[in-house]
Amino acid sequence: MRNRTTIAGVAAAAIGLGSYLMLRPEIVETRHVPITTKIVFNREIAQIFQKKCFQCHTDGNVSVPLTTYKEARPWAVAIKEEILERKMPPWGAASGYGHFANDMSLTGREISLILSWADGGAPSGVLLVDEDKQPVYVPSLTGWEHGEPDVVLKVAADKKVAPDAPYRVERFDVATGLKSAKWLRSLQLDPADRRGIRYAAIYEARSGRWLGTWTPTSKVSPMPAGAGVQLAAGARLSVEVGYKGNVEAGEVPGSGDLGLYFYEKAPSQPAQSIEIASAAAVNVAPAKTGERVRAQTTIKAATTVASIWPRPGQGARSVEVTAIRPDGVVDPMLWVNNYRADWPSAYILKEPVSLPAGTRLVMTAYYDNATDAAIAARPAVSITAVPPSRPAATLER
Protein backbone atom coordinates (compact mmCIF):
# COMPACT_ATOMS: atom_id res chain seq x y z
CA MET A 1 0.00 0.00 0.00
CA ARG A 2 2.67 2.40 1.07
CA ASN A 3 4.79 1.36 -1.86
CA ARG A 4 2.06 1.96 -4.35
CA THR A 5 1.36 5.47 -3.09
CA THR A 6 4.99 6.28 -3.31
CA ILE A 7 5.34 5.02 -6.85
CA ALA A 8 2.19 6.85 -7.96
CA GLY A 9 3.40 9.99 -6.23
CA VAL A 10 6.78 9.81 -7.90
CA ALA A 11 5.17 9.15 -11.27
CA ALA A 12 2.81 12.11 -10.89
CA ALA A 13 5.64 14.35 -9.82
CA ALA A 14 7.73 13.16 -12.75
CA ILE A 15 4.93 13.87 -15.23
CA GLY A 16 4.31 17.27 -13.67
CA LEU A 17 7.95 18.18 -13.69
CA GLY A 18 8.36 16.79 -17.19
CA SER A 19 5.73 19.02 -18.73
CA TYR A 20 7.03 21.96 -16.75
CA LEU A 21 10.52 21.34 -18.11
CA MET A 22 9.24 21.19 -21.64
CA LEU A 23 7.48 24.52 -21.29
CA ARG A 24 10.14 26.65 -19.63
CA PRO A 25 13.39 24.82 -18.92
CA GLU A 26 15.23 27.86 -17.64
CA ILE A 27 12.57 28.74 -15.06
CA VAL A 28 13.06 25.47 -13.19
CA GLU A 29 16.62 26.46 -12.58
CA THR A 30 16.06 30.05 -11.57
CA ARG A 31 12.67 30.21 -9.83
CA HIS A 32 13.97 29.59 -6.33
CA VAL A 33 16.89 31.98 -6.61
CA PRO A 34 15.91 35.27 -5.00
CA ILE A 35 16.89 38.32 -7.02
CA THR A 36 19.01 40.53 -4.81
CA THR A 37 20.75 42.74 -7.35
CA LYS A 38 19.83 45.62 -9.61
CA ILE A 39 22.52 44.57 -12.11
CA VAL A 40 20.78 42.90 -15.06
CA PHE A 41 21.92 40.98 -18.12
CA ASN A 42 20.16 43.15 -20.68
CA ARG A 43 21.83 46.33 -19.53
CA GLU A 44 25.17 46.20 -17.70
CA ILE A 45 26.22 42.61 -18.37
CA ALA A 46 25.53 42.50 -22.11
CA GLN A 47 27.54 45.70 -22.53
CA ILE A 48 30.55 44.21 -20.76
CA PHE A 49 30.26 40.95 -22.72
CA GLN A 50 30.11 42.93 -25.96
CA LYS A 51 33.50 44.49 -25.18
CA LYS A 52 35.26 41.53 -23.58
CA CYS A 53 33.54 38.24 -24.52
CA PHE A 54 31.67 38.32 -27.85
CA GLN A 55 34.97 38.04 -29.74
CA CYS A 56 34.76 34.33 -28.84
CA HIS A 57 31.33 33.67 -27.33
CA THR A 58 28.87 34.01 -30.22
CA ASP A 59 27.12 31.55 -32.49
CA GLY A 60 29.60 29.65 -34.71
CA ASN A 61 32.53 30.92 -32.68
CA VAL A 62 35.28 29.23 -30.66
CA SER A 63 33.15 28.79 -27.50
CA VAL A 64 29.51 28.76 -26.30
CA PRO A 65 27.38 31.77 -27.30
CA LEU A 66 26.61 34.26 -24.50
CA THR A 67 24.75 36.93 -26.48
CA THR A 68 21.20 36.53 -25.12
CA TYR A 69 19.86 36.05 -21.62
CA LYS A 70 18.71 32.58 -22.53
CA GLU A 71 22.22 31.63 -23.67
CA ALA A 72 24.06 33.27 -20.77
CA ARG A 73 21.83 32.44 -17.78
CA PRO A 74 22.78 28.73 -17.50
CA TRP A 75 26.46 29.76 -17.38
CA ALA A 76 26.10 32.35 -14.59
CA VAL A 77 27.95 30.27 -11.97
CA ALA A 78 30.60 29.13 -14.47
CA ILE A 79 31.10 32.76 -15.58
CA LYS A 80 31.73 33.81 -11.98
CA GLU A 81 34.27 31.01 -11.50
CA GLU A 82 36.12 31.66 -14.76
CA ILE A 83 36.42 35.35 -13.87
CA LEU A 84 37.58 34.77 -10.30
CA GLU A 85 40.21 32.31 -11.54
CA ARG A 86 41.30 34.83 -14.19
CA LYS A 87 40.76 32.30 -16.95
CA MET A 88 38.29 34.45 -18.89
CA PRO A 89 38.75 36.51 -20.90
CA PRO A 90 42.13 34.99 -21.81
CA TRP A 91 44.65 37.79 -21.20
CA GLY A 92 47.90 36.88 -19.52
CA ALA A 93 49.45 40.27 -18.78
CA ALA A 94 49.55 41.58 -15.21
CA SER A 95 48.16 45.08 -14.92
CA GLY A 96 50.63 47.83 -14.13
CA TYR A 97 53.41 46.43 -16.34
CA GLY A 98 52.87 48.33 -19.56
CA HIS A 99 49.63 49.69 -21.01
CA PHE A 100 48.25 47.94 -24.06
CA ALA A 101 45.82 49.08 -26.74
CA ASN A 102 44.47 45.53 -27.09
CA ASP A 103 44.08 44.92 -23.33
CA MET A 104 41.25 42.42 -22.80
CA SER A 105 41.35 42.26 -19.00
CA LEU A 106 38.23 43.15 -17.06
CA THR A 107 38.34 46.36 -15.05
CA GLY A 108 37.63 46.21 -11.31
CA ARG A 109 34.23 47.75 -11.97
CA GLU A 110 33.39 45.19 -14.67
CA ILE A 111 34.36 42.34 -12.34
CA SER A 112 32.23 43.63 -9.50
CA LEU A 113 29.22 44.12 -11.81
CA ILE A 114 29.48 40.56 -13.15
CA LEU A 115 29.92 39.07 -9.66
CA SER A 116 27.02 41.09 -8.31
CA TRP A 117 24.86 39.87 -11.21
CA ALA A 118 25.85 36.21 -10.79
CA ASP A 119 25.53 36.26 -7.00
CA GLY A 120 22.29 38.21 -7.05
CA GLY A 121 20.28 35.61 -8.97
CA ALA A 122 21.44 36.57 -12.49
CA PRO A 123 18.33 38.53 -13.52
CA SER A 124 17.54 39.34 -17.15
CA GLY A 125 16.30 42.87 -16.63
CA VAL A 126 13.08 44.51 -17.61
CA LEU A 127 14.30 46.18 -20.77
CA LEU A 128 13.52 43.20 -22.92
CA VAL A 129 10.87 40.63 -22.25
CA ASP A 130 12.11 38.33 -25.00
CA GLU A 131 14.93 36.23 -23.60
CA ASP A 132 16.02 35.22 -27.10
CA LYS A 133 16.73 38.77 -28.13
CA GLN A 134 20.28 40.13 -28.30
CA PRO A 135 20.19 43.36 -26.26
CA VAL A 136 23.37 44.77 -27.82
CA TYR A 137 25.03 44.66 -31.25
CA VAL A 138 26.84 41.39 -31.94
CA PRO A 139 29.79 41.82 -34.33
CA SER A 140 30.08 39.68 -37.45
CA LEU A 141 32.61 36.84 -37.34
CA THR A 142 33.88 37.12 -40.88
CA GLY A 143 35.04 39.84 -43.18
CA TRP A 144 37.73 42.47 -43.35
CA GLU A 145 37.89 45.06 -40.59
CA HIS A 146 39.62 47.66 -42.77
CA GLY A 147 38.06 47.07 -46.15
CA GLU A 148 39.24 44.87 -49.01
CA PRO A 149 42.97 43.99 -48.65
CA ASP A 150 45.40 44.64 -51.49
CA VAL A 151 46.30 40.95 -51.62
CA VAL A 152 44.39 37.94 -50.26
CA LEU A 153 46.39 34.72 -49.75
CA LYS A 154 45.07 31.24 -48.90
CA VAL A 155 46.50 29.66 -45.74
CA ALA A 156 46.24 25.93 -45.00
CA ALA A 157 43.83 25.35 -47.87
CA ASP A 158 43.14 21.66 -47.16
CA LYS A 159 43.56 21.69 -43.39
CA LYS A 160 40.77 20.12 -41.29
CA VAL A 161 40.57 20.15 -37.49
CA ALA A 162 39.23 16.95 -35.93
CA PRO A 163 36.74 17.41 -33.05
CA ASP A 164 39.07 15.77 -30.50
CA ALA A 165 42.33 17.31 -31.78
CA PRO A 166 44.52 18.44 -28.85
CA TYR A 167 46.06 21.90 -28.98
CA ARG A 168 48.74 21.95 -31.67
CA VAL A 169 50.74 24.49 -33.63
CA GLU A 170 51.34 23.98 -37.35
CA ARG A 171 53.38 25.97 -39.87
CA PHE A 172 52.46 26.78 -43.46
CA ASP A 173 54.58 28.25 -46.22
CA VAL A 174 52.63 30.86 -48.20
CA ALA A 175 53.82 32.55 -51.40
CA THR A 176 52.91 36.24 -51.63
CA GLY A 177 53.11 36.19 -55.42
CA LEU A 178 54.41 39.78 -55.31
CA LYS A 179 55.79 40.93 -58.68
CA SER A 180 57.58 43.91 -57.13
CA ALA A 181 58.65 44.99 -53.66
CA LYS A 182 55.83 46.38 -51.48
CA TRP A 183 55.64 48.10 -48.11
CA LEU A 184 53.43 46.20 -45.67
CA ARG A 185 51.06 48.41 -43.68
CA SER A 186 48.83 45.88 -41.94
CA LEU A 187 47.49 42.33 -42.10
CA GLN A 188 44.47 40.32 -41.01
CA LEU A 189 43.41 36.68 -41.06
CA ASP A 190 39.84 35.77 -41.95
CA PRO A 191 39.44 32.13 -40.83
CA ALA A 192 37.06 29.92 -42.81
CA ASP A 193 35.72 28.71 -39.46
CA ARG A 194 36.52 30.23 -36.07
CA ARG A 195 35.70 27.12 -34.05
CA GLY A 196 39.06 25.31 -34.32
CA ILE A 197 41.54 28.23 -34.57
CA ARG A 198 43.23 29.99 -31.64
CA TYR A 199 45.77 32.26 -33.27
CA ALA A 200 47.94 32.80 -36.33
CA ALA A 201 51.38 34.43 -36.32
CA ILE A 202 52.85 35.63 -39.60
CA TYR A 203 56.58 35.81 -40.35
CA GLU A 204 58.64 36.73 -43.39
CA ALA A 205 59.95 33.26 -44.27
CA ARG A 206 63.55 34.05 -45.24
CA SER A 207 64.48 36.33 -42.33
CA GLY A 208 62.05 34.84 -39.81
CA ARG A 209 60.98 38.39 -39.02
CA TRP A 210 57.68 38.68 -37.18
CA LEU A 211 55.06 40.65 -39.14
CA GLY A 212 51.94 40.30 -37.04
CA THR A 213 49.65 38.04 -35.02
CA TRP A 214 45.93 37.38 -35.41
CA THR A 215 43.82 36.39 -32.42
CA PRO A 216 40.03 36.49 -32.02
CA THR A 217 40.44 39.63 -29.92
CA SER A 218 43.09 41.40 -32.06
CA LYS A 219 42.02 40.67 -35.59
CA VAL A 220 44.10 43.29 -37.36
CA SER A 221 47.83 43.53 -36.89
CA PRO A 222 49.03 46.94 -38.07
CA MET A 223 52.56 48.24 -38.33
CA PRO A 224 53.31 51.24 -36.10
CA ALA A 225 51.72 54.40 -37.55
CA GLY A 226 53.61 55.65 -40.59
CA ALA A 227 56.04 52.72 -40.57
CA GLY A 228 56.16 49.61 -42.73
CA VAL A 229 58.12 46.49 -43.57
CA GLN A 230 59.32 46.01 -47.11
CA LEU A 231 58.44 42.67 -48.68
CA ALA A 232 60.61 41.77 -51.65
CA ALA A 233 59.24 40.57 -54.98
CA GLY A 234 58.45 36.87 -54.65
CA ALA A 235 58.60 37.03 -50.81
CA ARG A 236 57.24 34.04 -48.94
CA LEU A 237 55.51 34.05 -45.59
CA SER A 238 55.63 31.48 -42.84
CA VAL A 239 52.28 31.28 -41.07
CA GLU A 240 52.05 29.54 -37.72
CA VAL A 241 48.54 28.53 -36.63
CA GLY A 242 47.34 27.23 -33.24
CA TYR A 243 44.54 24.66 -33.59
CA LYS A 244 42.33 22.97 -31.05
CA GLY A 245 39.45 20.60 -31.80
CA ASN A 246 35.92 21.57 -30.86
CA VAL A 247 33.75 18.62 -29.83
CA GLU A 248 30.41 20.42 -30.30
CA ALA A 249 31.37 21.71 -33.73
CA GLY A 250 32.68 18.38 -35.13
CA GLU A 251 35.29 18.51 -37.86
CA VAL A 252 35.88 22.09 -39.01
CA PRO A 253 38.07 23.65 -41.70
CA GLY A 254 41.40 24.99 -40.45
CA SER A 255 42.02 27.23 -43.44
CA GLY A 256 41.80 30.97 -43.73
CA ASP A 257 42.33 33.98 -45.97
CA LEU A 258 45.27 36.18 -45.10
CA GLY A 259 44.74 39.79 -46.19
CA LEU A 260 47.75 42.05 -46.72
CA TYR A 261 47.51 45.84 -46.87
CA PHE A 262 50.27 47.86 -48.50
CA TYR A 263 51.29 51.50 -48.51
CA GLU A 264 50.81 53.18 -51.86
CA LYS A 265 54.23 54.78 -51.61
CA ALA A 266 57.17 54.16 -49.28
CA PRO A 267 56.23 55.16 -45.71
CA SER A 268 58.23 57.79 -43.85
CA GLN A 269 60.15 55.16 -41.89
CA PRO A 270 60.87 51.45 -41.94
CA ALA A 271 59.63 49.45 -38.96
CA GLN A 272 62.46 47.89 -36.98
CA SER A 273 62.58 44.39 -35.62
CA ILE A 274 64.25 43.42 -32.34
CA GLU A 275 64.66 39.78 -31.34
CA ILE A 276 65.47 38.55 -27.87
CA ALA A 277 66.13 34.83 -27.92
CA SER A 278 68.13 32.36 -25.89
CA ALA A 279 71.01 31.11 -27.99
CA ALA A 280 70.36 27.45 -27.25
CA ALA A 281 67.44 25.43 -26.00
CA VAL A 282 67.45 24.88 -22.22
CA ASN A 283 66.19 21.57 -20.92
CA VAL A 284 63.60 21.69 -18.16
CA ALA A 285 63.69 18.37 -16.33
CA PRO A 286 60.48 16.39 -15.71
CA ALA A 287 58.49 17.49 -12.64
CA LYS A 288 60.72 20.55 -12.27
CA THR A 289 58.94 23.81 -11.37
CA GLY A 290 60.06 27.41 -11.51
CA GLU A 291 62.98 26.83 -13.90
CA ARG A 292 64.22 30.19 -15.15
CA VAL A 293 65.49 30.90 -18.67
CA ARG A 294 66.89 34.30 -19.48
CA ALA A 295 68.08 36.08 -22.64
CA GLN A 296 68.94 39.64 -23.53
CA THR A 297 69.91 42.00 -26.29
CA THR A 298 71.36 45.52 -26.28
CA ILE A 299 69.93 48.04 -28.71
CA LYS A 300 72.55 50.00 -30.61
CA ALA A 301 70.51 53.03 -31.61
CA ALA A 302 67.64 54.84 -29.91
CA THR A 303 64.32 53.23 -30.74
CA THR A 304 60.62 53.33 -29.91
CA VAL A 305 58.91 50.04 -29.02
CA ALA A 306 55.42 49.63 -30.50
CA SER A 307 54.47 45.97 -30.01
CA ILE A 308 55.73 42.83 -28.28
CA TRP A 309 55.18 39.19 -29.29
CA PRO A 310 56.39 36.88 -26.50
CA ARG A 311 56.94 33.22 -27.43
CA PRO A 312 58.11 31.33 -24.37
CA GLY A 313 56.54 28.11 -25.70
CA GLN A 314 55.46 24.88 -24.08
CA GLY A 315 55.51 24.64 -20.29
CA ALA A 316 55.94 28.37 -19.70
CA ARG A 317 54.19 29.76 -16.65
CA SER A 318 55.26 33.37 -17.11
CA VAL A 319 57.36 35.61 -19.30
CA GLU A 320 58.69 39.05 -18.58
CA VAL A 321 60.31 41.76 -20.72
CA THR A 322 62.27 44.48 -18.96
CA ALA A 323 64.22 47.42 -20.35
CA ILE A 324 67.35 48.44 -18.44
CA ARG A 325 68.42 51.88 -19.59
CA PRO A 326 72.08 52.91 -19.70
CA ASP A 327 71.54 55.08 -16.60
CA GLY A 328 70.34 51.98 -14.73
CA VAL A 329 66.64 52.86 -14.72
CA VAL A 330 64.61 49.67 -15.03
CA ASP A 331 61.41 49.83 -17.06
CA PRO A 332 59.06 46.84 -16.90
CA MET A 333 57.68 46.55 -20.44
CA LEU A 334 55.49 43.46 -20.11
CA TRP A 335 54.82 40.78 -17.50
CA VAL A 336 52.67 37.89 -18.65
CA ASN A 337 52.24 36.24 -15.27
CA ASN A 338 49.40 34.02 -16.39
CA TYR A 339 50.85 32.60 -19.60
CA ARG A 340 48.76 30.06 -21.49
CA ALA A 341 50.44 28.49 -24.49
CA ASP A 342 47.03 27.84 -26.07
CA TRP A 343 46.07 31.54 -25.83
CA PRO A 344 49.09 33.50 -27.00
CA SER A 345 48.73 37.20 -27.68
CA ALA A 346 50.76 40.03 -29.12
CA TYR A 347 50.84 43.11 -26.93
CA ILE A 348 50.32 46.43 -28.72
CA LEU A 349 51.60 49.32 -26.63
CA LYS A 350 49.05 52.04 -26.03
CA GLU A 351 51.83 54.64 -25.96
CA PRO A 352 55.01 53.50 -27.75
CA VAL A 353 58.00 53.56 -25.36
CA SER A 354 61.21 55.35 -26.40
CA LEU A 355 64.48 53.76 -25.33
CA PRO A 356 67.95 55.28 -25.66
CA ALA A 357 70.88 53.55 -27.38
CA GLY A 358 72.58 51.11 -25.04
CA THR A 359 69.35 49.94 -23.40
CA ARG A 360 69.38 46.27 -22.50
CA LEU A 361 66.17 44.37 -23.22
CA VAL A 362 65.94 41.35 -20.95
CA MET A 363 63.49 38.49 -21.30
CA THR A 364 62.90 36.12 -18.39
CA ALA A 365 60.67 33.06 -18.73
CA TYR A 366 59.68 30.63 -15.97
CA TYR A 367 58.76 27.04 -16.71
CA ASP A 368 56.82 24.37 -14.86
CA ASN A 369 57.29 20.94 -16.37
CA ALA A 370 54.31 18.84 -15.38
CA THR A 371 55.11 16.12 -17.93
CA ASP A 372 57.41 13.13 -17.44
CA ALA A 373 59.72 14.09 -20.30
CA ALA A 374 62.18 16.96 -20.46
CA ILE A 375 60.95 20.13 -22.20
CA ALA A 376 63.33 21.93 -24.53
CA ALA A 377 62.63 25.56 -23.67
CA ARG A 378 63.81 28.15 -26.16
CA PRO A 379 61.95 31.34 -25.41
CA ALA A 380 61.98 34.26 -27.80
CA VAL A 381 60.41 37.67 -27.93
CA SER A 382 59.87 39.64 -31.14
CA ILE A 383 59.50 43.38 -30.90
CA THR A 384 58.38 45.83 -33.56
CA ALA A 385 59.83 49.30 -33.10
CA VAL A 386 60.37 52.50 -35.02
CA PRO A 387 63.30 54.87 -35.11
CA PRO A 388 62.65 57.73 -32.68
CA SER A 389 60.67 60.47 -34.37
CA ARG A 390 62.65 63.56 -35.26
CA PRO A 391 62.16 66.57 -33.03
CA ALA A 392 59.16 68.62 -34.08
CA ALA A 393 60.04 70.71 -37.13
CA THR A 394 61.49 74.05 -36.20
CA LEU A 395 59.42 77.03 -37.23
CA GLU A 396 60.19 77.98 -40.79
CA ARG A 397 59.76 81.43 -42.13
Ligand code: HEC
Ligand atom coordinates in the same frame (compact mmCIF):
# COMPACT_ATOMS: atom_id res chain seq x y z
C1 HEC B 1 39.72 34.80 -26.93
C2 HEC B 1 38.48 34.09 -26.86
C3 HEC B 1 37.63 34.19 -25.61
C4 HEC B 1 37.24 35.33 -24.94
C5 HEC B 1 37.55 36.78 -25.28
C6 HEC B 1 36.42 34.87 -23.85
N1 HEC B 1 36.32 33.53 -23.87
FE1 HEC B 1 35.34 32.36 -22.53
N2 HEC B 1 36.03 30.66 -23.46
C7 HEC B 1 36.73 30.64 -24.63
C8 HEC B 1 36.99 29.24 -25.00
C9 HEC B 1 37.67 28.77 -26.26
C10 HEC B 1 36.43 28.46 -24.00
C11 HEC B 1 36.44 26.94 -23.90
C12 HEC B 1 37.45 26.52 -22.89
C13 HEC B 1 38.88 26.70 -23.36
O1 HEC B 1 39.26 26.09 -24.35
O2 HEC B 1 39.63 27.50 -22.74
C14 HEC B 1 35.83 29.38 -23.04
C15 HEC B 1 35.17 28.99 -21.90
C16 HEC B 1 34.38 29.84 -21.12
C17 HEC B 1 33.52 29.41 -20.08
C18 HEC B 1 33.34 27.95 -19.61
C19 HEC B 1 32.45 27.27 -20.58
C20 HEC B 1 32.70 25.81 -20.59
O3 HEC B 1 32.63 25.25 -21.69
O4 HEC B 1 32.98 25.26 -19.52
C21 HEC B 1 32.89 30.50 -19.58
C22 HEC B 1 31.83 30.55 -18.50
C23 HEC B 1 33.41 31.63 -20.30
N3 HEC B 1 34.32 31.21 -21.22
C24 HEC B 1 33.03 32.93 -20.09
C25 HEC B 1 33.62 34.02 -20.69
C26 HEC B 1 33.30 35.40 -20.35
C27 HEC B 1 32.27 35.85 -19.33
C28 HEC B 1 34.09 36.18 -21.15
C29 HEC B 1 34.20 37.68 -21.13
C30 HEC B 1 34.31 38.33 -19.86
C31 HEC B 1 34.90 35.30 -21.96
N4 HEC B 1 34.58 34.01 -21.66
C32 HEC B 1 35.81 35.73 -22.93
C33 HEC B 1 37.16 31.74 -25.35
C34 HEC B 1 37.04 33.05 -24.93
